[in-house]
Amino acid sequence: MIVDRNWVPMKWPCGPLEIARRKKSGSTDADLKDTLEAWVRPSALEWLKGTPINCLIVEWADGRPEDSAQQQALKPLLEAGHKLGISFVGKLALKESAGAAVSAALAAGLSAVICEDASAQPSDLPAIQQFPRDKAEWERASTVFSATENVWPGLNLETMHGDTALAGPTGIPWVNSNAWFSMLARELAPGKTLWLDFDPPAASNLLHPAAYALAVADSYAYGSRWIISLDDKLRAALPKGNSQAQGVWKTLCEAVGFFESHRQWQAFKSQGILAIISDFRGDNAYLGGEVLNLLNRRQVQFRIIERARSLPALEGLKAILWLDHDTPSADQRAQLLAFVRQGGLVIAAAYWGSPDVTPAEKDPSLQYRLYNVGKGQIAVADDGFQDPYQVAVDTHLLVSRRNDLVRLYNPEATNCRSSGESVSPHKGRRLVQVLNYSSEPAASVALWVNDGMQSARFWQFGAAEARNLQGRPAAPGTEFDLPPVSVYCALEFEGTKL
Amino acid sequence: MMTTTCSRRKFLGAMGAAAGAWLARPMMSMARAVPAGRVAVGVCHEYDADVTGTLARMFDQLGGLEGLVRGKTVAVKLNLTGDATDRLGYFPAEITHWVHPQVIGATVQLLGQAGAARIRLLESPMSTAEPLEEFMLQANWEPRDFSSAAPQVEFENTNYLGYGRKYSRLWVPDGGLMFKGYDLNHSYEDCDVFVSLAKLKEHVTAGVTLSMKNCFGITPCTIYGDGSPVDEPSLTPRGGRGPFHEGNRLPSKSAPPPVNNALASKDPGYRVPRVVADLVSVRPVHLAVIDGIHSMAGGEGPWCDNVRHVQPGLLVAGTNCVATDAVCTALMGFDPMADRGTAPFETCDSTLRLAEQLGVGTRDLSQIEVVGTPIAKARFNFRRA
Numbered sequence: 001m002i003v004d005r006n007w008v009p010m011k012w013p014c015g016p017l018e019i020a021r022r023k024k025s026g027s028t029d030a031d032l033k034d035t036l037e038a039w040v041r042p043s044a045l046e047w048l049k050g051t052p053i054n055c056l057i058v059e060w061a062d063g064r065p066e067d068s069a070q071q072q073a074l075k076p077l078l079e080a081g082h083k084l085g086i087s088f089v090g091k092l093a094l095k096e097s098a099g100a101a102v103s104a105a106l107a108a109g110l111s112a113v114i115c116e117d118a119s120a121q122p123s124d125l126p127a128i129q130q131f132p133r134d135k136a137e138w139e140r141a142s143t144v145f146s147a148t149e150n151v152w153p154g155l156n157l158e159t160m161h162g163d164t165a166l167a168g169p170t171g172i173p174w175v176n177s178n179a180w181f182s183m184l185a186r187e188l189a190p191g192k193t194l195w196l197d198f199d200p201p202a203a204s205n206l207l208h209p210a211a212y213a214l215a216v217a218d219s220y221a222y223g224s225r226w227i228i229s230l231d232d233k234l235r236a237a238l239p240k241g242n243s244q245a246q247g248v249w250k251t252l253c254e255a256v257g258f259f260e261s262h263r264q265w266q267a268f269k270s271q272g273i274l275a276i277i278s279d280f281r282g283d284n285a286y287l288g289g290e291v292l293n294l295l296n297r298r299q300v301q302f303r304i305i306e307r308a309r310s311l312p313a314l315e316g317l318k319a320i321l322w323l324d325h326d327t328p329s330a331d332q333r334a335q336l337l338a339f340v341r342q343g344g345l346v347i348a349a350a351y352w353g354s355p356d357v358t359p360a361e362k363d364p365s366l367q368y369r370l371y372n373v374g375k376g377q378i379a380v381a382d383d384g385f386q387d388p389y390q391v392a393v394d395t396h397l398l399v400s401r402r403n404d405l406v407r408l409y410n411p412e413a414t415n416c417r418s419s420g421e422s423v424s425p426h427k428g429r430r431l432v433q434v435l436n437y438s439s440e441p442a443a444s445v446a447l448w449v450n451d452g453m454q455s456a457r458f459w460q461f462g463a464a465e466a467r468n469l470q471g472r473p474a475a476p477g478t479e480f481d482l483p484p485v486s487v488y489c490a491l492e493f494e495g496t497k498l
Numbered sequence: 499m500m501t502t503t504c505s506r507r508k509f510l511g512a513m514g515a516a517a518g519a520w521l522a523r524p525m526m527s528m529a530r531a532v533p534a535g536r537v538a539v540g541v542c543h544e545y546d547a548d549v550t551g552t553l554a555r556m557f558d559q560l561g562g563l564e565g566l567v568r569g570k571t572v573a574v575k576l577n578l579t580g581d582a583t584d585r586l587g588y589f590p591a592e593i594t595h596w597v598h599p600q601v602i603g604a605t606v607q608l609l610g611q612a613g614a615a616r617i618r619l620l621e622s623p624m625s626t627a628e629p630l631e632e633f634m635l636q637a638n639w640e641p642r643d644f645s646s647a648a649p650q651v652e653f654e655n656t657n658y659l660g661y662g663r664k665y666s667r668l669w670v671p672d673g674g675l676m677f678k679g680y681d682l683n684h685s686y687e688d689c690d691v692f693v694s695l696a697k698l699k700e701h702v703t704a705g706v707t708l709s710m711k712n713c714f715g716i717t718p719c720t721i722y723g724d725g726s727p728v729d730e731p732s733l734t735p736r737g738g739r740g741p742f743h744e745g746n747r748l749p750s751k752s753a754p755p756p757v758n759n760a761l762a763s764k765d766p767g768y769r770v771p772r773v774v775a776d777l778v779s780v781r782p783v784h785l786a787v788i789d790g791i792h793s794m795a796g797g798e799g800p801w802c803d804n805v806r807h808v809q810p811g812l813l814v815a816g817t818n819c820v821a822t823d824a825v826c827t828a829l830m831g832f833d834p835m836a837d838r839g840t841a842p843f844e845t846c847d848s849t850l851r852l853a854e855q856l857g858v859g860t861r862d863l864s865q866i867e868v869v870g871t872p873i874a875k876a877r878f879n880f881r882r883a
Contacts, residue, residue, distance in 0.1 A: 364661055365627040365734075397628050401635040409583045409590075410800075444587045448638060474638055481588040 003112050003126045003144045005193045006263070007055035007087060008256060010228035013235075014039035014077075017059045017070035035236040040073050042080030047238060049084070051253040052260040056081065057114060057227060060090030061101035071104050078108055087111040089128060098122060114146060130197065133181055134285060138188040145189065146227065150198040151176040153218035154211060155413045155438045172297070173413045175437035180292035182222035183270060184280060187304040194224035200231040206244055207231060208439045209251035210487050213461060216252065217488040220259035221417055221433040223266055228252065251461075255487070258461050265490075268419035268431055272302040273316065273403050274395070278323040279307040288323055290388035291395075300396050301405045301418045311335050319345040319399045323385065327352045341374025347398055349384040366394055406432055409446040413438035414485060416447065420496070430496040432456075434482065434489050441484040447491065450477040456491035458483075466492065532860045535818030536560050537825040539870045542791055543811040545592075550604040553787070556815045557608060559869040566691055566784060568613030573689035576602060576621040577696040577712045577789075579799055582636035586800035589807055591637055594794040597695050599639050601789040601813070603647045605695060610648020617648055620685050622657030622715045625723075627734040630655045656683035657735040658720045665718070665731065667754065668780035675772035675852060676742075679754030679780065681731075686716050686781050694783045694819060698790030698810060698826055700880055701798040703743065703766045704774065705842040706830065708823040709786030709816075710849050711798075713777045714739070714770065722749045742773050767838070767846030775852035782858070783819035788826050790814060795880040810878035820859025821866045824850055831879030834861045841881065 019036050022028035038044060048054075058074055061067040078088055090105045092098050092115040102122040105113055112126040118140070121127040130146040131137060156174045178196055185194040196219050200207055219226035230238075237245035259265075276295070280288040295302055305311060307324060311332055314320070320336065322328065328336055333352060340346055340353075351371060359369035359380075367382040379398050385391045401407075406418050414436045422428040432449060436442040454473070457466035460483075469491065471478035482489060538556035542548050557563045577597045585591060592598040602619070609617050623633040630653040631641040645651040654660050662684030669679035686692070696712035704711050718735060720726055725736025729751050741747050743766040748756065763769060790812035796805035812829060816822030824834035827850065832841055837848045850861040860866065863873070 363629065364659065365629055365655065393628075397632055401632050404635075407583070407636070407638070409588075410585050411583055444585065446585065446588050475640070477638075479638075 008052045009055045010053045012056040012058050015070045015073040016066040020066040038239050042076050052257045055087045057089045062093035089114050141189045144193045146195040146197050148197045150178045150196050152201050153177050153214050179222040180296050182224040186223045195227050196224050197227045199229045206233050209248045210439050212252040213255040213487040216255040217435050254461050268421045271418045271420050273318040274302045275305050275317050276302050276321045277305045277307050284324045291391050294392035314339045321395050322348040325349050340376035343375035345377050347379045351380045353378050405450050407448040410444045414442045427495050430493040432491045436485045441486045443484050445482045447480045453493045456493050459490040532857050533818050534860045534865045535821050536867045537816035537822050539876050540813040541871050542813050545598050545600040549600045553604050563612035569615050570690035571616045572614045572691045573618045574693040574695050578621045581624050584800050593792045595799045597697050597789045606644050606647040616650045618652045620656045627658045654685050657718050670776045670780050674757050674776045676760050677756050681753045691784045693785045695787045698788050699793045702802050703770045707798045708826045709819045710774050710778050710823050714774050721753050726750050771847045771849040774849045779856045786816050786819045786822035788814040795883050808883040818859040820853045824861035828873050
């Protein structure tokens with residue numbers, strides 16, 4: 001048995017082990033205990049009927065005395081689930097050999113286990129490796145792998161945390177998003193599927209339905225999957241027939257269903273005339289991640305290239321951001337200089353071109369030395385790369401908005417991603433996905449695309465069919481007035497020039 | 499720091515206007531005669547080829563541009579307020595609150611044809627030191643349209659030091675209403691002719707946004723912005739001009755100080771009109787051009803409450819900014835002689851009156867020669883639109 005990459009995973013916390021865990025953390029009460037007991041019953045699976053969710057992650061063993069009781073309690077749930085075609089993944093939180101727990105898992109018919117500790121990974125049961133995202137081991141990642149320590153997507157209403165500003169200096173609403181990490185994972189673990197593990201924030205009331213839909217969209221739109229995780233309030237309210245809770249559940253399932261019915265979009269590649277090169281590891285991880293995050297927030301479309309690998313062909317690129325302080329290898333340097341000579345722009349923290357080239361006159365708004373090489377330029381930051389925000393701003397300006405692929409007007413808390421799929425050497429399908437990170441619908445948002453296509457197939461959650469959306473010429477592209485975007489919409493272009 | 503030598507009198511003489519009426523030391527008195535100049539009103543319903551023809555006719559009605567600009571460096575302050583992505587509904591910025599590129603292009607072309615040696619397009623984009631061309635591109639404008647409209651067209655973001663080596667210090671004649679002087683980007687001093695190219699619209703704080711209020715944006719936020727350092731200008735601008743509005747803090751200490759009692763009032767309706775009057779006094783406007791083809795009513799930008807798109811179908815130009823703004827105010831359905839408490843100055847002092855008192859020009863329509871379409875025929879009431 002192998003891990004099915006098409007699993008739609010959901011956390012299913014229930015049973016004695018979860019109750020014990022909650023007791024220890026002091027986060028339980030009578031209502032929660034009732035909920036955790038209720039969700040271990042087979043009847044709870046009723047909620048999954050008619051939804052795309054087909055894989056439940058259950059607590060299996062963490063070395064507590066309750067492990068055995070947990071596995072016993074889960075048996076009826078597992079049997080009922082199997083009849084419904086649901087797969088189960090057991091979570092192992094063991095520091096030592098998991099032999100007994102794995103044997104029990106095999107006997108109970110678990111399809112896989114998910115575990116953080118490499119030493120606990122079984123050889124006779126598929127394993128989904130899980131790691132904190134700042135300790136990603138890309139090469140060792142399993143076919144389906146999972147990252148923790150992600151953020152709950154949405155508008156960050158706090159602007160300060162102690163002395164640290166959480167908003168950009170221009171006052172652009174700061175949004176929390178895992179998008180950059182999903183894009184990074186696609187490049188550094190190509191061909192593998194990332195499950196993002198994050199839980200809803202604790203709240204005194206039920207979360208807004210849009211919050212769950214956004215958690216789905218922020219993952220799927222960038223090529224990963226969210227391990228669906230309901231908050232305690234929602235899980236308590238659902239079995240009681242609470243209509244508001246049912247509305248939240250419906251919205252969430254609708255969002256997942258939408259993306260599952262457009263699974264082919266997951267194969268689309270990020271568009272971009274800018275490539276960002278780094279190893280994204282060790283000392284370079286923080287700067288790399290932040291720059292990806294901030295460029296994405298500016299709607300700059302980019303491709304990611306891992307530094308350690310030999311550089312791919314650079315056709316179609318106009319600029320390269322060489323993020324690391326390490327200089328390129330001889331081969332990489334030759335390739336980059338050839339790129340510059342042909343008219344490309346390389347942005348770097350240090351100059352490694354020919355020593356006989358002197359910098360050209362500076363633009364006072366940019367703290368960069370510009371070296372003209374052939375038809376192109378190498379832009380070198382006067383003080384290296386210090387502040388990721390400034391690196392992102394400067395990169396956008398050095399590349400120039402003239403090369404933007406997309407722009408949003410009245411963007412507020414919206415963002416977008418442009419991706420594409422070639423269907424012939426010169427034509428392809430292009431997809432621009434727009435996400436709203438606010439709980440309020442985004443009104444009067446206009447999307448500009450650098451494409452002459454005058455109409456697009458317009459998709460929204462809940463709509464089985466796309467509708468035609470007419471654009472208006474806005475040279476050198478087209479502008480589309482978007483209907484109010486509650487969480488997500490997508491514009492699909494056929495026959496576009498990629 | 500340098501002191502300005504820019505002479506309003508010299509320009510008015512060249513234009514054949516009432517230069518003799520203007521005295522080197524304006525007095526805070528209504529009794530003194532102030533420049534009036536001529537104001538041309540043109541009807542133009544859309545942003546099409548007619549814009550250039552209409553403006554050309556209007557400039558001819560003013561006496562022609564050639565005497566003003568031939569062989570000169572012309573600085574053109576554009577009116578591009580707010581962020582480049584801000585819109586009123588789905589309307590592009592230029593249809594509501596920004597001067598339209600067609601009007602800019604036509605003006606540049608006509609300035610070039612009149613012999614301008616160099617044309618500098620200037621604006622201080624919101625909270626950024628990015629090149630002005632990049633700011634325009636973000637609005638999906640094409641800067642090349644302007645640079646190809648005339649020889650030697652340049653762009654400069656004046657919200658910071660820019661290409662200058664130091665800020666230009668311009669002192670307000672007679673001491674100023676709010677500050678004794680202002681430190682500005684060099685482009686506002688390094689020019690022979692200064693053009694304010696503005697939008698015909700209301701302003702929540704100042705009543706109207708016309709050629710004078712447009713000059714509020716000539717001040718660099720590195721010194722006058724919310725995020726400017728206490729002592730010296732910052733390298734890049736941060737935030738808007740809150741200190742001018744609310745008086746909650748002083749500009750960087752390197753700049754000229756406020757006049758006595760300038761900090762007494764925290765009322766933006768008191769402070770902003772005075773800053774604007776100061777600015778048009780230190781940096782005289784030689785030519786005011788107002789785009790009122792499409793605009794918005796109710797405020798100066800989409801961030802204001804209860805604003806709406808309007809289409810007055812008007813272009814206005816004049817050689818005196820007070821007179822031009824007075825005619826525009828009348829065209830908008832207001833009385834240019836009105837003051838605080840009366841529309842459009844319900845909550846502010848009249849910049850027109852303050853600038854008039856500084857001797858910049860007259861707001862008295864009876865003293866202004868209006869050419870082209872009469873006000874009565876062209877009037878577009880902003881409050882009823």
